[in-house]
Amino acid sequence: MKLVDLEVSKFIDVVDSDSPAPGGGSVAALASSLGVSLARMVAHLSFGKKKYEALPDDVKAKFVKNFDELLKIKDELTALVDKDTEAFNAISDAFKLPKETEEDKAKRHDAIQEATKGAIKTPYDIVILSGKAISLLGEILTNGNQNAITDIGVGALLLMTGLEGGILNVKINLLGIDDKAYVEKINKDIAEAKVVAEKEKERIMEIVNSAL
Secondary structure, eight states: OOGGGSOHHHHHHHHSSSOSOSOHHHHHHHHHHHHHHHHHHHHHTTTTSHHHHTSOHHHHHHHHHHHHHHHHHHHHHHHHHHHHHHHHHHHHHHHTSOOSSHHHHHHHHHHHHHHHHHHHHHHHHHHHHHHHHHHHHHHHHHHSOGGGHHHHHHHHHHHHHHHHHHHHHHHHHHTTOOOHHHHHHHHHHHHHHHHHHHHHHHHHHHHHHHTO
């Protein structure tokens, strides 16, 4: 059974166990998917309201575009909850390969490298998707239901948590990669994503807190 099909209480119990997976990566993906869901909830609560319906058509079109894009991101993040655990299991399998001969050792090394890059891709995607989602929240914050403004704030915080959690999981796996150019590129990408997302998260939280 997939992790995302578990009851909430069961998922929590699985995390609270002696199994190393699901771990921080899966939880980071879940945090970000919940952040997106909260933002979409605010949009749902905006449709049909007088303030929203009075908006110019081009503004409503952008609002709906962001709303739809967030759904795509939510679905991708939800899938990553299980993919992160699958990637961890792939690394574990690679480490169990035989290492009796030099040929065995070479094949095992290559398998570990490949599996580790697979384990990097999942949290990397969490980082990029979370950052993209944060960039889409402003439109809903500005033109959405103001009675639910704190939900946008919580959503932004969850997305930032997911993003930073993804970064931690990327970095721990990068320690096992031999390809220095690959390591440099991935580190650059996630650092840039964090800077942009952090700036927008702070802007959103300033607006939310000033309204309280």
